Amino acid sequence: MPASPEPDRPNLPLPHWLHTLDTCPSTNSWAHARAAKLHHGDAVFTKRQTSGRGQHGRTWHAPTGVLTVSFVLDNLNPNLLPGISLAAGLAVIYAIEDLVPDCRDMLRLKWPNDVWIDRQKLAGILCEAANGNALGKTRAVVGIGLNRCVDFAAAGLDAHAIGNAVSLHSIASKVPDELCLLASLRHYLLELADMFSTTDKPASKSGLALLLPELRRRDALIGYPVAIELSDKTICGEAAGIDGCGRLLIRLEGDRIQAFTSGRVRLI
Known part of the structure; x- marks a missing residue:
């Protein structure tokens, strides 16, 4: 250009x-x-x-x-x-x-x-x-x-x-x-x-x-411990990628995966 x-x-x-x-x-x-x-x-x-x-x-x-x-x-x-x-x-x-x-x-x-x-x-x-x-x-x-x-x-x-x-x-x-x-x-x-x-x-x-595929390749959080701050609580776990709806996946205790549509995320 x-x-x-x-x-x-x-x-x-x-x-x-x-x-x-x-x-x-x-x-x-x-x-x-x-x-x-x-x-x-x-x-x-x-x-x-x-x-x-x-x-x-x-x-x-x-x-x-x-x-x-x-x-x-x-x-x-x-x-x-x-x-x-x-x-x-x-x-x-x-x-x-x-x-x-x-x-x-x-x-x-x-x-x-x-x-x-x-x-x-x-x-x-x-x-x-x-x-x-x-x-x-x-x-x-x-x-x-x-x-x-x-x-x-x-x-x-x-x-x-x-x-x-x-x-x-x-x-x-x-x-x-x-x-x-x-x-x-x-x-x-x-x-x-x-x-x-x-x-x-x-x-x-x-x-x-x-x-x-490109979103997942460019994901800055995947594999890192994170905290996601919600309106009423903070949840900690390991970032496990992004799903097809654009939700953040977090691996919690017991290897359970939870999807989040919003929240403030920080590395810990």
Whole structure:
């Protein structure tokens, strides 16, 4: 893919699908609020997100240098939506590895929505179902925060605040410009949307089914002792992979396997 200008470079046309904002509390919220005006494949990008949202109501810290964007995906099968966050994680991995050879085959998924390298968080994903566009199609807004060129110390964020994060510029010899990354992310997310669409496809060729081998290969947790924090308790065991519905499998005492659809997971 040829190098492209950054979104804020003057006098150069931007792609029709890209909506750029100088600042924004949350690109996901912005996309939800303007649902009727956005279309399949549109992206909302800002260099300064002030009130980003993460999973389970947590704050997503987005200091200068975080690539913050939300993509609109339409015509999705509502029955397949529970697996879309994991699929979006793979799309982020492929987009980065295409452009950053230094990272090739090194990126992993931490269930359900983080991209890791060497157990450090490089990107986070927040997928949210929406009411749909003017045509009533099922929609998802896929928010991505990618640590592209971030100086966490200068931003005043300690290790606890950033969750052991890492910036792409610290591990890559050359960092792609923002528009190039956005185009690559969009390319893979549109491929993903086709797999999750409402078209009549056999179960073996839709949703997570085609992605399971790669999801399992990229699983950052498998084989490690983990704790999953639920609303009322914490359960410890050994991560045993991801099932066909995108659920995290944990091996408990007595070699019993339990599947989880949500929860905050940490290595122990």
